[in-house]
Amino acid sequence: MKHAWSHSFRVATAAVYGSSLLALGTACSPTSLVDVQASSTIVDPSQVKTEASALSFYNAALSFFPRPLISDGTVTTVVGMSAMSTDELAATNRSNYGGVDTRTISTPDNISYVSQLYTLLHLARIQAQQARQSLQLYAPNTPKTLQGRLFAIEGYTVLYFAELFCSGIPLTAVPVTGTPTPTPGLSTQELFARAAALFDSALVTGADSASVLNLARVGKGRALLGLGQFTEAAAAVHDVPTMYVYWQQMTTDLRNAMAYQIGNYRAEDAEGGTGMIWSADPRSAIVVLTGRAGSMLWPSKYFVTPSGTFDPLTIEEYTPVRVADGLEARLIEAEADLANHGSTWLATLSTLRATCLGNAACAPVPNLTAANLPDTLTDPGTDSARLDLLMHERALWLYLTGHREGDFRRLARIYQRDPHTLWPSGRVHAPAFPPLYSQPLQSNDTFYGNDVVFVPSPSEKQNNPLYTGCNNLSP
Amino acid sequence: MNRIAITAAWFLVAGSVALVHAAAAQGTVATGDTERDTRRPRVGESLLLRPVSINVKDVTLQTVLDLMAEKTQIRLQYPLDQIRQFTARITIHLTNTPLGVAFERVLAGTGLHVEPLRDGSLLVVRSTSETAQASGIVTGIVMDAATKRPVPNASVVIDSGRPVRTREAGGFTIADVPAGLHKLTVRALGYRAYSITVTVRDGATETVSVALIPSATTLTDVVTTATGDRRRFEVGNAVGTIKADSVVKTTLIRNMSDLLQARVPGVIVSNTDGSVGSPSKIRIRGVNSIGLNNDPIIILDGVRLAAQTTTSSNQTNVGSVNMLPGNNSNYPPPLAPSRLDDIDPNTIESIDVLRGPSASSLYGTDAANGVIVIKTKKGRSGAWRTSISGDNGWSTIPGKMPESWYGFGTTPSNSFSASCTLAMGGGGSVVGGGCTMDSVVHYNPQNIPDLRTFGTGTAKSLAGSVSGGSDDLQQFLSFRTASNVGIDKISNLEKRLITRLWNEPAPSWVVRPNTEQDIDGSSQTTVGMSAKADVSLTATGTYRNVLNGGSGINPGAGGYLAGLADSLLHMPSEFQRIKVTTASKRGMLASNANYTPWRWLLLNGTGGGDFTLRNDQADLRLQDCNQAFGPNFCQSLHNTRRDELFLTTLNGRAQLSFSPRSWINLQTSLGEQYSHTNFYSLGAGNNSGTNLAFGSNLLTPTPVLIDPSCSGCQFYDVTESRDEAATAGWYLEQSVGVFGLYTSFGFRKDVSSAFGSTVNKTPPSYPKLNLSYPLSAQSFFPKQPWISSLRLRLAYGQSGNQASQTGVLNNYYQSQATYPQAPQLGTVNTNWIIQLGNPQLKPERTSEWEGGFDISFLESERLHAEVTLYRKYSRDAIVSVTLPPSYGVQTLSESYNLGNVENRGLELLLDGRILDTRMISWQLTANITHNTNKLVHIASGFPATGPLQTMFREGYPLYGYWGYPVESYADLNGDGILARSEMSFGPLTYMGAPYPKGEVTYSSNLSLFGGDVNLNASLDQIIGQTTALQVGSFTYYPRGAVDPTSSLAEQAGYIQAYSNPTQAYIGAVSSVRLNELSVTYNVPAHMARALLHVQSLGLTLAGRNLALWSNYVGKDPNIDTSGQLGEATRDGSNGIPQPRNWTLRFNLGL
DSSP states (O other): OHHHHHHHHHHHHHHHHHHHHHHHHHHHSOGGGGOOOOOTTSOOHHHHSSHHHHHHHHHHHHHHTHIIIIISSSSOSHHHHHHHHTTSOEESSTTSSHHHHTTOTTSTTTHHHHHHHHHHHHHHHHHHHHHHHHHHHHOTTSOHHHHHHHHHHHHHHHHHHHHHBOBOEEOOBOOSSSOOBOOOEEOHHHHHHHHHHHHHHHHHHTTTOHHHHHHHHHHHHHHHHHTTOHHHHHHHHTTSOTTOEEEEOOBTTBOOHHHHOTTSEEBOTTGGGTOOOOTTOGGGTEEEEEETTEEEEEEOTTOBOTTSOBOTTOOOTTOOEEEEEHHHHHHHHHHHHHHTTOSSHHHHHHHHHHHSOBTOTTOSSTTBOSTTOOSOOOOOSSHHHHHHHHHHHHHHHTTTTTOHHHHHHHHHHTSOOOGGGTSOOSBOOOOSSOOSSSOOOOOTTOBOOOOOSBOOOHHHHHHOTTOOOOSBOOO | OHHHHHHHHHHHHHHHHHHHHHHHHHTTSOOOOTTSOOSOOOSOHHHHHSEEEEEEEEEOHHHHHHHHHHHHTOOEEOOHHHHHTOOOOEEEEEEEEEHHHHHHHHTTTTTEEEEEOTTSOEEEEEOOHHHHHHEEEEEEEEEETTTOOBOTTOEEEETTSOOEEOOTTSEEEEEEEESEEEEEEEEOTTBOOEEEEEEEOTTOEEEEEEEEOBOSSOTTSEEEETTEEEEGGGOSSOOEEEOHHHHHHHSOOOSHHHHHTTTSTTEEEEESOSSTTOOEEEEESSOOOSSSOOOOEEEETTEEEOOOSSOBTTBTTOOOOOOOSSOOTTSOOOOOOOGGGGSOGGGEEEEEEEOSHHHHGGGOBTGGGOEEEEEEOOOOSEEEEEEEEEEEEEEEOOSOOOOEEEEEEEOTTTOOEEEEOOSOSSSSSBOTTOOEEEEEEEEOGGGSTTTOOBOOEEEEEEEEEEEEEOSSEEEEEEEEEEEEEOSBOOOHHHHHHHHHHHSSOOOHHHHSOEEEEEEEEEEEEEEEOSSSEEEEEEEEEEEEEEEETTGGGOTTSHHHHHHTTSTTOOOHHHHHTSEEEEEEEEEEEEEEEEEEEETTEEEEEEEEEEEEEEEEEEEEOGGGOOSTTOTTOOOOEEEEEEEEEEEEEEEEEEEEEEEEETTEEEEEEEEEEEEEEEEEEEEEEOTTOOOOBOOTTSSSSSOOBSSGGGTTOOOOEEEEEEEEEEEEEEEEEEEEEETTEEEEEEEEEEEEGGGSTTTOSSOOEEEEEEEEEEGGGSTTSOOOSSEEEEEEEEEEEEEEEOOOHHHHSOEEEEEEEEEOSTTSOEEEEEEEEEEOOOTTOOOEEEEEEEEEEEEEETGGGOEEEEEEEEEEEEEEEEEEEEOOGGGOOSSOEEEEEEEEEEEEEEEEEEEEEEEEOSSEEEEEEEEEEEEEEEEEEEOTTSOOBOSTTEEOOTTSOTTEEEEOOEEEEOOTTOSSOOOGGGEEEOSSEEEEOSSOSEEEEEEEEEEEGGGTEEEEEEEEEEEEEEEEEETTSSOSSOHHHHOTTSOHHHHHHHHHHHHSTTOEEEEEEEEEEEEEEEEEEEEOHHHHHHHHSOSEEEEEEEEEEEEEEESOOSSOTTBOTTGGGOSOOEEOTTOOOOOEEEEEEEEEEO
């Protein structure tokens, strides 16, 4: 008993002394006590500086790109918003994208939609930039093509800014190491030029991959078209095969919004009085749905089954989207030829009608038949009508691929077309078909606004000390 | 290396306690070895407490011993030869004296003492020569001077030695007291300290009797600081103390939040919701931080607890049960229960609140928001005492809910029915004349019995405790089980509908979606090793299960009310079909060792851990699925998340005391504190999977299927996160008492994981200075009857607040991207920067000046006041700056040290015993708090905006509300309907602060019949609070939105609210709430014994939230549904008002 007590006493005494000694030890060298394991959301800097990490950055950049393009959870994407603001699509109700559809984009109630797209584009742009830097720094032995592809992706994000947004968009650089540098806004011209420069870099670093080369070529052609440099644009896409397609695959968490957000949009012939008659042409894949109170035009372009067949009543939420293809290359060539008063543009358009049928790679939808697509086009005779014809063809071939808003702006800016003849205007028509779900109806008493460009998130102006806002809201 | 050392040391401490405990248990086996250790007996204490009366004259020692054995019927063994050596004749008269005391008197001067044996006999043995020759024993009893009842747990100190605690019957014994003149001091919570001089003779026993005078001043209380227990008058801070033991017995306390609410000046407790299990927010002396949390830290028996009530990036112990599908802001997930409420209030002895850096600087980084120090109940030596308490309560929603207004009509184009609003531009679903209103209705389902979704909640608990032990081993054991049912329910109408539609009764979690079950147990053991050492061990275990399926999406939300105006017709059970539970298991261990090798040195070690395992689960059966979470998907749901949190504390302290002259006392404290938090979370869910066919009504002719090729597939998302944080520091404090002026000064040097060796090369240092001057104790203070005590105090200190690792370093997100189709078929690893870190980030530093005085008037300090003024200034406030989207990171914010924040305030405690007679006493107390908060400076170039309509502007409070006030309005076109164009708004204007400027708590305690009957009441007044009332929170539409006959003012109010970005009314709120009302009847002891054969019986009827007077038009002005998510106060769409509670409670003493 005595022994037990004595032992306990000694142990307790030792514990107290131990604690005290620890206190002294802590006092002498406390900093190492708090060198904790990094949070799960923090990657050890040494792990970031590896080839595997650089490749993970690369993978992230590729998976980020579809988000602003087409696969955000809503239609606030390049494809969706370009379609909404023009005559490609109309909203089924006023609470979803009604402001974009009715060209009241910059009003306080609607600004959030374009703000979201603005943010997503920068997200994809910066990730591509950082991934490229990571590859350069930490994976120098990986094929240069990877960097080329990232240059091209970054180029497309800048291109989308130029085509959709107002003049005056900042392109802040956020390096993967180092300090970000806020920047002032770049004009539309400067944005197109920056995009072309990025595509040039892609052409150099991506030289080993035909896919990357052609992706950059089409992007560069598109950028030069935006600058009105038609000859250079045609030269840029000259080597792109007509059957070339750069598919943007969907990831499981970023589905193709044009496929599964079926309740939010519809098609409308002659929307706003100036719009195209979409339903008469198979390239737009418009179907007529019947419902409780009438019929409704519904674009089913992305209703493609995994086997590649086209089924307007089956949702395939992972349908990929074309970012660039040979079809567009030929259309660029045709436009350049027409702008230069050449003679091949009509033949080019006719050839496309004869070539891009069935399941040909350049066909915009599977099983495209020639039934309603005569392959011989007639020269309308005047420059204006020729341009109309070319843009008509372009609109149908490139339906719901994010080109229409840029085309409208080019028509206004380069070809001096009156914006009122391009964008829908006048009274907004409510759909005859009731909304799929019990959501507020589009009012017949709404009128189209005058917005022709998208504007950055107000947060940019509030939080970027060098940014003063759009410098031009005209096309 | 250090982590290993820490772990080893911790186990060393804990292990030693276990060994000591084991040894103590072995000590109960008497060996009969007369050569055994001669210290006082450790067992059989109860034998020595038996009363004995002796009245003998001129007899031998042997005769007396035989007589005592005969009278007490105890077998007494003694060495006959030694007893016969004492030939002196003895005369002694004792009446009902404890046997131990009687033996000490009889054997005084013989060198003998008595030891109990395990077989129930007593043995007289010889003391060691050292003890017998050099020291004596001081024994006695401590009682209440007024009631003459024993005062247990009082601290008794000889000179500056180790204090001993009085036993349950008030007795104490201090052995080994050196012969000579000594000062004996007795202190007890709620009494004035008492000191006397005792003369100890060699081998003799001195018996003293101490009568303590109750004191309202609490100046003589012992308060806990970072450097140990200190007498309150030595400390220059105002320390708020809650005597939890007495509060719990006489009022309605269900959790820690109830215990802290409205009891200490400067402490504001906001309820986030009226649901059971919902957390509360605690703010002390305003808010300091913009970007970090403003929670105080919690210390329980010296060990840091994970108990923050709001989220922050480095305290990840809480979080919302964010497990509901979709991203529907109308139906946010319920808030997670606060871990603070895991603590059973029945086990708490007292709570000290250190209100700011002036008091908490030695707690270092993280203590800028104050420190709440909790002391648990300790065992008391003496006979084992058992107490049992139980309660049964009911809760209801007080009063009626505000009514909703609806304007029904049709659209002219297609004659669909629609919900119309007046043409205000954006208010309704159809505007601008697009809706023809044909009827206006107003009602609230909650006011219709068959539609009510608030019922009667219940609360039951049963608790028991056992306390007792010997002088060297005391134990306190407690157990509690509690069961609460919230007021949420489905309506009677819906109950019938569900039964019919589902062909089965609604499950219990649908019928009553908000319940809580608690099981708590705790053990506190104190082992006195010797006169020089003691060790204590506190262990608690808690199991807590909260079902919260309904409160997050309660019928107060837009869903139910909107349902009647919306064809979606969301009914409460749509959401309550999701069973959301949070089950937590928690264990806490605190070990504390004191060793006093010499009288001038105290070594203290504290170690412990707090382990929490929390399982969240959300389930939605497939057959219960509907379109509640979006129009275009419907799926079953099974989400689960498991969180583990392990918080370790290891403290060490050496304290040197030195008194070279009678007029000077010096005390030096050197110590370290280390806390380490490790959090791990793993979640899995199938939010994106099960494939269901939409109904054929959606598309014709063929139903649309989601991914028909994968029928029955389940896709699970797995998330994992971990976080680790640590803080370490050492401190030095020097206290000097000179001629009654008490000064202490010191500093703490700190490092933390966020600013550790790899990041910040200059760890912060926090100084402190503290002055206390009890003027009335000075000889020059005039003796007069009016001012009975006066003390001046002044304190200064600094503390900090650290950011998380993610505030300093880039925050990455690692995931996988899966491409379901060729050619990129497959899964790849992805990694990206999700948020930018700022490597230059420094800790926030908060400095505080505090000054004040304590004054008491009249005899026995009948009137008492404490006045405190403070100024708290936070520098380098960490601000989460919004980055422009062009920065291209997902989380567009980055932390910077940008701001300075000031809090100024006045705290006033007024306490008076209005009546103080033997039969009646009446005590009134007022706690008055006033705080003004101001953002003094914020760096330019980064316009820091707060969430929603709260903003950070220089010269205004943090999270201040801003809006566009209505300047004028007029019905210009005379149509009786106000349009937005007929109003003019002023510029963006400050509209008020989210936290109240003032809080006044009035408490009354009326004691009748000598304490047999007690009446307690408490009023809580909130002054100058501004709250955002969201449109749709209590009504889908207010009258001004839809009723053409409403006043222009009502219409203007709605337009003004709707013009705000967040559609919220912002208004000043004042309220007075009858917070508590209780009556307690302490059945007289003889009746208790006669009726139930128990020692004591108390019955309490208590009510909470019994009345409210307020200018507030929403549900409840004092709930804050921003809760864990922010500092802004808002009566949000999903908040349930605080229910009214009634509880009947009994307390039994066995």
